[in-house]
Amino acid sequence: GAGVSQSPSNKVTEKGKDVELRCDPISGHTALYWYRQSLGQGLEFLIYFQGNSAPDKSGLPSDRFSAERTGGSVSTLTIQRTQQEDSAVYLCASSLARGWVGGEQYFGPGTRLTVT
């Protein structure tokens, strides 16, 4: 498909386990974003990539969270030693560029993470 894809769509994990979430952006989009959304809450910015580099990691909640992007395409968000408060929907978005024209973000369907 032509849209942003994310996998898995749902993930249930036990507290203390590590999880990896994957995002496949729209082909040709140079910018990629990760957000988190808890039930009934707004979007919480986590990290943004321009190409393979992450100029802005300011939203990562703790050092248990990390992300990488390879080949200017697929990105993975890794959460180590998951905690119950990590339970949320993790959304990925991509845009053609950053800032002015081309900054429109297109979101994937999200990964619902539940930590038991």
Add this chain to the structure above:
Amino acid sequence: QKEVEQNSGPLSVPEGAIASLNCTYSDRGSQSFFWYRQYSGKSPELIMSIYSNGDKEDGRFTAQLNKASQYVSLLIRDSQPSDSATYLCAVDRDDKIIFGKGTRLHILP
């Protein structure tokens, strides 16, 4: 002052009427403004972007930007029950995209 502010709602509008959603932002340097719609349990979808002062129309949707007053609004004409959703305003600032908390819109049949 929050960077991007929206009334959380719910905003109830009769079917067929005009729904008006407002958003204010704090940074005068912001250049790009976006409206997203999010249905319950779904991810946000882009409705419109606007970069210049004035109005931008797309079908039943009109975005209005006033940089001097630092507000951006979204008008939905001929509101339909399918327009019931949360509407998110987003603003580009200092190489970040800042989202508001969203306004819940309820169209009354």
